[in-house]
Structure formats: structure tokens, C-alpha cells
Amino acid sequence: MRRIAAALLAAATALTPAVAARPVSFANAAPQASGALVLPLGNAEELASRGGSLDSGTRDAIGRALASAEFDYKEGSTLSLRGIGGWSQIVVIGTGSAPLTAAKLQDIGGTAATETAKTDGPVTLLANGLAANVPDAGAQIGIGAELGGYTFDRYKYRDAAKPRAAGRDAPLTIVGGAGGDGYAAQPAALTEGVLLARNLITEPSNEVWPEEFVTRTRAAFRGVGNVTIEALDETRMRELGMGSILSVGQGSKRPPRMLIVHYKGGSGAPVVLAGKGITFDSGGTSLKPGTGMWRMKGDMAGAAAVVGTALSLAKSRAPVNVVAIAALAENMPDGGATRPGDVVKAHNGKTIEIINTDAEGRLVLADAVSYGERRFKPAAIVDIATLTGAVGGALGSDYAGLFANSDPLAQQLSAAGEATGEILWRLPLHANHAKSMKSDIADIKNSAEGGSPGASLGAHFIGYFVDGGTPWAHLDIAAVSWRTDALPTVPKGAAGYGVRLLDRFVRDFRPVAGVAPAASSAAN
Structure with missing residues (x-):
């Protein structure tokens, strides 16, 4: 049938x-x-x-x-x-x-x-x-x-x-x-990148799942020069110790993938763009309410944004070195799914106590940013994700949330947002966030209980896995990735948010000083 x-x-x-x-x-x-x-x-x-x-x-x-x-x-x-x-x-x-x-x-x-x-x-x-x-x-x-x-x-x-x-x-x-x-050069490539992202987000999840996302990305880049594409499967991710993303995908018959698109149009250390790619998010064992769950086909908007950005840069032959990492998984609640209370180990060896399986985007990004930092030794890491409902409560649908461990990096991202109309508002990272995420049995929890600054805690969790002192920023696009009302350049539906912003950011990027490496424990 x-x-x-x-x-x-x-x-x-x-x-x-x-x-x-x-x-x-x-x-x-x-x-x-x-x-x-x-x-x-x-x-x-x-x-x-x-x-x-x-x-x-x-x-x-x-x-x-x-x-x-x-x-x-x-x-x-x-x-x-x-x-x-x-x-x-x-x-x-x-x-x-x-x-x-x-x-x-x-x-x-x-x-x-x-x-x-x-x-x-x-x-x-x-x-x-x-x-x-x-x-x-x-x-x-x-x-x-x-x-x-x-x-x-x-x-x-x-x-x-x-x-x-x-x-x-x-x-x-x-x-x-x-x-x-x-027009046939940079502008046309930019529109192609945005439209690739919109199409991937709009497609239903029975048409685009992790492996199919990889297939469509390969098709979009066919014939484009200076691009290499890899897709890590379950076996390879297990060998690399990526227990965090594997824990998210283990409840689905459609296994996760870690997609790496490297466009080398320039020299020097690359900029790593990491995108949350949950091709459908049921919430897993911590099941979401049914109302509005259909929209969770778009929980991979961050991954769509980073591959769309890479496509724009590569097709226009921008003189930049950029790596797009799409952390792809389907979060489903079958008998093999991760349970609240489970402990998993990420790529960099840090352990995570799962408090809520619906806080899964940060889990796939933990492995993505850690792998990106260790393998590529980047000049900066920027992750982008439909991460929290809390960011919408703070900023509405006019701004995406910006978090960063580097003021100069945050300033470059904000400038790119102003130039493209995809504007950002910086939100805080605070030392007390580590206390809220402290686990009694692991290095960190993936969620805090009770009334808490959810967007900031989600950002803190991801930043905890950038442990080599690399300048890092997190963009929470949960409230801007899908429009219920049209804007002049964004019809109702998938916005493809982030492609114009990140394209401008990477083209204009200037290296910034590193930061103090992250502590080895969430409590420190």
C-alpha cells in the first residue's frame, strides 16, 4: 500500500x-x-x-x-x-x-x-x-x-x-x-540559495528525511566547482563518538546523517556554519501536543539555511572558505527511542543527561559544532537553529536571537543582518546558566526545569561544546523561519531565513581574536 x-x-x-x-x-x-x-x-x-x-x-x-x-x-x-x-x-x-x-x-x-x-x-x-x-x-x-x-x-x-x-x-x-x-553572478546565486532552503523546508517529511536531504543537496551542487560533500552515516558517526545526534535519531526508521559541504574558494581557516536539521520533530518520548505539530517538518530550517548559503557562495565563486554542516535527524517516539533520564556522550567526550527529548536540536548541534571545531580548526563557528519557543516570546517575529562568546563576531553578524533585512537582537549568556544546566550524574543536562530563560539556556548548551576557544555565535530562528503573514520578499510559509544574512556575513567576515576555552564541567 x-x-x-x-x-x-x-x-x-x-x-x-x-x-x-x-x-x-x-x-x-x-x-x-x-x-x-x-x-x-x-x-x-x-x-x-x-x-x-x-x-x-x-x-x-x-x-x-x-x-x-x-x-x-x-x-x-x-x-x-x-x-x-x-x-x-x-x-x-x-x-x-x-x-x-x-x-x-x-x-x-x-x-x-x-x-x-x-x-x-x-x-x-x-x-x-x-x-x-x-x-x-x-x-x-x-x-x-x-x-x-x-x-x-x-x-x-x-x-x-x-x-x-x-x-x-x-x-x-x-x-x-x-x-x-x-545579475547572473552573485544576485542570481543568492536567490537560488534562498529558494533551495525554502523548498527543503516546505516539503513534507515523507518526501524529505535525512538521507533525502543529502540527496537533494548533492543534486543542487552538481557541477559546482571547489566543493566537496560528505555524509557521515550511523556507522561512521558511531566510530567518531557522536552519541548525541545518534540518540536523537534512534527512535526513527530513517537514520540520522551528518552532512558536510565544504566550499573552498579562498585561503585561510574556514568559517563553519552549523545548522539544526530535524526533518520532523514529534518531540520523541517527550511528545509534543498534536496542534501545530505538522509545522515541525520545518525544524530543519537551520540546516536548509547553511546549505543554501554554501550554494550561494559557491555558485557565485565568492573568494571565501566556508564549511556548512547540516546535523540531520528525525525525532520519533518508537520503542527504541531515547528516554528522559538517559545519558549519552557527545563527539568531544562530554556527557549529557537527557531531561527532555524535545530539546533535541541542541543535541544534534553539540556533535556538529564539536566536530566542526576539531576537524576544521575554523576562524569562527556560527550555528543556526529553530531552537526555542522562548525566543519568540522575547523578540516576536521581527528579530532572530543572537548569542555569542565574542563581541566582534556578534557585531559582524548584526551588521550583516542590518544590511540584508534579516535582523538580529543580541540576548545574554550568563555564568548562572551553567548552574541551571548542571547535572548530578553527567557533565550537563540538555534542559532545565521550571521557569527559566529557555533561549539563553539552549544557547549555553551548544556553546558548551565549543571547547577550543573558537569565536562562536548561535542564531535562534524559531520565530522567524516560518511566516504566517507575508512580507514583501517572503510569502506566507517557509522564509528561508538566514541565507541572505549568512551569505553577507561570510563575504564580509574578518577574523576575530579567539576566546578562553570552555570549562570542562557545566558547573564551573
């Missing part, structure tokens, strides 16, 4: 591929009026210059419509007009009065894509003179358009007798946007 169901699903999905966003193209002059026109405007006077290629009748009609609607030109405001000139739709997007940044330009592109999604025909966006302070303004708009236009409907039925209108796949052409000639 399972084989028949799989065959039916494969047949269905073969007939219904995921729909891509409109392709992005660039031009120096506006094409003949057709389809939709997008005008980003910061004030009424900009219509004359940005709309200079339009005939005077069309331009005057737009001006009258803006005045009649009392359009405020505030950042993100939109006005959709019909029946003007030869355009089926004209969309005006407010850009505000503040200088435009790369992140704001991406928002303009994303808004343009969503506002014209139903247009049957091409889309033209007039960007001449827009954001002269951003050298690749056109490319940034293009990134936003592709990210904002993202959809995932692979499993939806599509009636072959009612084909998709051809005009829905017509290009979005950016006219006069500086830097468009370089």
Missing part, C-alpha cells in the same frame, strides 16, 4: 511541478506598453523623471490618479491603477523619503512581484535614477522580485484542460536599474 501511494504521489507531482517566479530581465529603455507597469516613487515630482519614457497623456493620467487618491508615497504604500494608456495595470510603490538600501530595494522588487502576480503578460519596472547610492540597485530589485514571487504548489492538482496562462510566466523587466548586467 505504501509503495502504491508513493507511486501515485510521484505521478501527481510529475504533472504538477512547482511554479517559479517570473524570470527577471534588464533593459536600458522601456519596451512598448504591454502588460503591467511598476513605478517606484518617493514623491510626486519623481513621476516626471522616472516616468520620462512614458507618453505625456499616460504620465498626466497617473499624476491625476495619484492626486485624487491622495497617495502618501510612504515606504511600502501601493496604488493599483487600470485603464491608463496601453498598460493592463499600473502599480505605484511608495519608496519614502529616506535613502534606499539594498534591503529596501529588495522589498520594492518583492512588492512588484506580488502586486502583478495575476497579470497575464510582461511586467516593466521603471528604476532609472532610483537609489543612485546603491551600485547594484537593479540587481537588488531583481533579487526581491524572485523571492517575493516565490510559490510552492508542487502537490496541488492542476487540470491539464486548463493550462496556466502563458503571460503569467512573462518576464519582469527592470529598466534603467544600475548593476543589472551582473
Whole structure:
């Protein structure tokens, strides 16, 4: 029965591929009026210059419509007009009065894509003179358009007798946007990395499990230079003493994997990016409530982010040395699953008392960061994980939580977040956290009981396994990895959060001084 169901699903999905966003193209002059026109405007006077290629009748009609609607030109405001000139739709997007940044330009592109999604025909966006302070303004708009236009409907039925209108796949052409000639390099690679992450997160867990995650990663990197990919299986992880990740996966018929993607485009010590990759999280023996459990297919968003980042860097041939480690497991509650009270040993020899099997992400990352530090001797380690609900209680869905043992490293990550719009808020690591996580029978507990600073304690646990004095940071993305409301460049659903942030961080990374090695006991 399972084989028949799989065959039916494969047949269905073969007939219904995921729909891509409109392709992005660039031009120096506006094409003949057709389809939709997008005008980003910061004030009424900009219509004359940005709309200079339009005939005077069309331009005057737009001006009258803006005045009649009392359009405020505030950042993100939109006005959709019909029946003007030869355009089926004209969309005006407010850009505000503040200088435009790369992140704001991406928002303009994303808004343009969503506002014209139903247009049957091409889309033209007039960007001449827009954001002269951003050298690749056109490319940034293009990134936003592709990210904002993202959809995932692979499993939806599509009636072959009612084909998709051809005009829905017509290009979005950016006219006069500086830097468009370089779009096929770094910007296109960045969007590919984000979309890889979104696809992996959105796929159901019966389609993507640890081994399948590895398979899809290999496929995404096929033909990309200077990349080596390894996947440690159960036998190899057991040989390496990775009892922490093995304990998480032992309740599932789908065994764990430790995926290592090494892109060597530069010299020097690499930056290690480690991602939590729980392809489904039932909570294990400490079973989660059923409500909302379906979303736990996305508990591998950290792993998706690190491989998406590596793909972006490698495909754009960035001059960097980076290692992405995806710690992949499925957390299930069968008769062989780990129990609360069990003790396991991590790769670096430290022992863990399992208090709660639903605090599993930190367990897989314990082995990932320890292995990454010992094998690669990195310049820095950054882990990223959908780790705690507590971080959402503290920061909502606007910020990811940032923890670090190095101020300069935290500053570089925060700067990358500001530049990309994936912003971070630093939260504390405190000596008292070690006391809260002290175990009477092992080196550390994986969870503290009672009312406690959950996000900080989770970060402390992971940092405890970075014991060689390496600069380290932890990003808790539990509240930002899945959107229940759309943003200009992030439709509802999987955000692919972290790819833009980490891509920028690695490109701009400057080595920082090491820190004092971690103590050998959680109580010290």
C-alpha cells in the first residue's frame, strides 16, 4: 500500500511541478506598453523623471490618479491603477523619503512581484535614477522580485484542460536599474540559495528525511566547482563518538546523517556554519501536543539555511572558505527511542543527561559544532537553529536571537543582518546558566526545569561544546523561519531565513581574536 501511494504521489507531482517566479530581465529603455507597469516613487515630482519614457497623456493620467487618491508615497504604500494608456495595470510603490538600501530595494522588487502576480503578460519596472547610492540597485530589485514571487504548489492538482496562462510566466523587466548586467553572478546565486532552503523546508517529511536531504543537496551542487560533500552515516558517526545526534535519531526508521559541504574558494581557516536539521520533530518520548505539530517538518530550517548559503557562495565563486554542516535527524517516539533520564556522550567526550527529548536540536548541534571545531580548526563557528519557543516570546517575529562568546563576531553578524533585512537582537549568556544546566550524574543536562530563560539556556548548551576557544555565535530562528503573514520578499510559509544574512556575513567576515576555552564541567 505504501509503495502504491508513493507511486501515485510521484505521478501527481510529475504533472504538477512547482511554479517559479517570473524570470527577471534588464533593459536600458522601456519596451512598448504591454502588460503591467511598476513605478517606484518617493514623491510626486519623481513621476516626471522616472516616468520620462512614458507618453505625456499616460504620465498626466497617473499624476491625476495619484492626486485624487491622495497617495502618501510612504515606504511600502501601493496604488493599483487600470485603464491608463496601453498598460493592463499600473502599480505605484511608495519608496519614502529616506535613502534606499539594498534591503529596501529588495522589498520594492518583492512588492512588484506580488502586486502583478495575476497579470497575464510582461511586467516593466521603471528604476532609472532610483537609489543612485546603491551600485547594484537593479540587481537588488531583481533579487526581491524572485523571492517575493516565490510559490510552492508542487502537490496541488492542476487540470491539464486548463493550462496556466502563458503571460503569467512573462518576464519582469527592470529598466534603467544600475548593476543589472551582473545579475547572473552573485544576485542570481543568492536567490537560488534562498529558494533551495525554502523548498527543503516546505516539503513534507515523507518526501524529505535525512538521507533525502543529502540527496537533494548533492543534486543542487552538481557541477559546482571547489566543493566537496560528505555524509557521515550511523556507522561512521558511531566510530567518531557522536552519541548525541545518534540518540536523537534512534527512535526513527530513517537514520540520522551528518552532512558536510565544504566550499573552498579562498585561503585561510574556514568559517563553519552549523545548522539544526530535524526533518520532523514529534518531540520523541517527550511528545509534543498534536496542534501545530505538522509545522515541525520545518525544524530543519537551520540546516536548509547553511546549505543554501554554501550554494550561494559557491555558485557565485565568492573568494571565501566556508564549511556548512547540516546535523540531520528525525525525532520519533518508537520503542527504541531515547528516554528522559538517559545519558549519552557527545563527539568531544562530554556527557549529557537527557531531561527532555524535545530539546533535541541542541543535541544534534553539540556533535556538529564539536566536530566542526576539531576537524576544521575554523576562524569562527556560527550555528543556526529553530531552537526555542522562548525566543519568540522575547523578540516576536521581527528579530532572530543572537548569542555569542565574542563581541566582534556578534557585531559582524548584526551588521550583516542590518544590511540584508534579516535582523538580529543580541540576548545574554550568563555564568548562572551553567548552574541551571548542571547535572548530578553527567557533565550537563540538555534542559532545565521550571521557569527559566529557555533561549539563553539552549544557547549555553551548544556553546558548551565549543571547547577550543573558537569565536562562536548561535542564531535562534524559531520565530522567524516560518511566516504566517507575508512580507514583501517572503510569502506566507517557509522564509528561508538566514541565507541572505549568512551569505553577507561570510563575504564580509574578518577574523576575530579567539576566546578562553570552555570549562570542562557545566558547573564551573
